[in-house]
Amino acid sequence: MLSQKHLPSPSISTPFLWGLLLAGGAMAFTAWDQSYWWRMRDDYSFGWLVPLFIAYLFYDRWPKVSALARGEDGAPDDQTPGSGWFARLAGPAAFFSVIVGGVLFLAGAFYKTAAGTTHLSTVAITVGMMATVLATIFFLTPTHAASPRGRVAERRRMVGLFFFPTVIWLLSAPMLAVIENNLNLFLMHQVTSVVFFVFDRLGLPLEQRGNVLILPSGSVGVAEACSGIRSLTGCLFAGSFLAAVFLHSRRKQAALIVASLFFAFLANLLRSIFLTSWAYAFGANAIEGAVHDISGYSVLGLTVVLLLFLLPVLERRQKAEISQANREIVKS
Numbered sequence: 001m002l003s004q005k006h007l008p009s010p011s012i013s014t015p016f017l018w019g020l021l022l023a024g025g026a027m028a029f030t031a032w033d034q035s036y037w038w039r040m041r042d043d044y045s046f047g048w049l050v051p052l053f054i055a056y057l058f059y060d061r062w063p064k065v066s067a068l069a070r071g072e073d074g075a076p077d078d079q080t081p082g083s084g085w086f087a088r089l090a091g092p093a094a095f096f097s098v099i100v101g102g103v104l105f106l107a108g109a110f111y112k113t114a115a116g117t118t119h120l121s122t123v124a125i126t127v128g129m130m131a132t133v134l135a136t137i138f139f140l141t142p143t144h145a146a147s148p149r150g151r152v153a154e155r156r157r158m159v160g161l162f163f164f165p166t167v168i169w170l171l172s173a174p175m176l177a178v179i180e181n182n183l184n185l186f187l188m189h190q191v192t193s194v195v196f197f198v199f200d201r202l203g204l205p206l207e208q209r210g211n212v213l214i215l216p217s218g219s220v221g222v223a224e225a226c227s228g229i230r231s232l233t234g235c236l237f238a239g240s241f242l243a244a245v246f247l248h249s250r251r252k253q254a255a256l257i258v259a260s261l262f263f264a265f266l267a268n269l270l271r272s273i274f275l276t277s278w279a280y281a282f283g284a285n286a287i288e289g290a291v292h293d294i295s296g297y298s299v300l301g302l303t304v305v306l307l308l309f310l311l312p313v314l315e316r317r318q319k320a321e322i323s324q325a326n327r328e329i330v331k332s
Contacts, residue, residue, distance in 0.1 A: 012069045012142070019140035023133040023162070026105070027054065030129045030169055033108075036117040037174050046234045047172030053241055057165045060245065065161055068154065071144030090152050094135040101131025119174055126173040133166050134159055164244040164253075171237050187232075187265075191272050198273055204280065213276060218284030220276055231296070235264035235303040242307055252314045256307065263306045267299040 031051050038047040108124030115121070141158040143151035175183070188211045196208040207214040239260025243253035274295060275287045 012066065013140075016069055016140045016142055019136050022136060023166075026129045026133055027051075027166075027169070029109075030125055030173075033112065033117065033122055033125050034169070034172050037122065038172070041174065043233060044172060044174060046237055049237070050168060050172045053168060053237075054165045057244055061161050065158065068158055068161070069142050071142065090138070090156070094138040097131040098135035098139070101128045101133075101135060104128030105132055122173050123175070126169050130166050130169065134162065137162050164240065168237070168240055168244075171233055171240065191269060194269055195272050195276050199276065199280075206280075215276075215280050215284065217280065217282075220279045220284055220287070231268050231299040231303070232261065232264045234300050235260045235267075235307075238300070238304050239307055242311055246311055247314060256310065256314060259310055260303060260307055263303040264299065267302045267306075270302075271295045271299050 034044075034047055034050075037044045104124045105128030108121045108126075108128060111118070111124065112121040138155045138159050141155045143154045145151045145154055192208060192211045192213065196206065196213060199206050199213075205216065213220045236257065239257045243256040247253045247256060275292065278291060279287045
């Protein structure tokens with residue numbers, strides 16, 4: 001008679017594997033649709049890295065996905081997180097998501113066929129893919145717990161493993177024009193106002209006219225490319241990648257992503273102050289060309305360096321919290 005440890009591992013259910021294949025196909029179609037914007041717009045060129053990001057995360061998380069699908073990584077029913085109301089609402093919410101997501105995805109695909117690639121069609125395809133994939137993963141995850149609460153908890157854990165690889169597509173999809181334009185205008189105004197405030201406090205004469213700074217040697221305009229939207233989306237992607245790969249706590253992941261936004265805005269402000277200072281000293285035309293481009297790439301580099309310095313701090317706190325939780329379990 002075979003002992004328990006020598007029993008063959010249960011296989012992953014076929015419906016779940018088909019669900020993964022369906023999710024991969026939907027993501028591949030989304031990548032093909034978004035690639036138009038990655039080619040046409042420099043501020044979304046980082047989107048070429050998104051499929052590589054997804055592939056690495058899937059490779060990195062496959063042992064956990066496989067173990068959970070086989071029932072080898074489940075918690076006892078009395079230790080599963082969640083509440084009764086969540087277990088009751090999770091099923092209807094997932095059903096609603098798969099219906100709405102499927103309609104959005106198909107509507108975006110048909111609109112793309114009729115009118116070509118547009119902001120609206122890309123956003124519809126992306127949001128529809130996200131809702132459909134996460135809901136499909138929820139429904140097709142094999143469950144092994146005895147109670148409904150335990151089965152919902154297993155499904156929620158599986159959805160959590162696919163959450164980042166699915167939601168990250170929002171960053172590589174161009175936002176709706178009205179949202180993007182308003183965000184650009186807001187960022188341009190904030191950058192111009194802060195630069196004017198700094199120079200005014202330093203006693204250096206200049207004048208602000210909208211998003212243009214009038215210097216003694218000429219004028220410097222904070223254009224759309226200098227608003228920080230490009231560095232904001234790129235740094236948000238970098239922060240999301242680092243959070244998904246190195247951090248497991250949702251709170252720590254959120255902290256790193258918020259930090260990436262703050263660092264990107266701060267670095268872009270420093271860049272704008274530097275360019276204005278350069279123009280103040282050498283003339284407005286001196287900031288064109290290499291000076292402008294190098295300072296732009298430095299924003300992303302500085303933000304990534306700051307995130308890499310912050311990451312070990314969050315990792316140490318994460319390990320300390322895990323150790324404390326293990327000690328409490330042992331004591332109990």
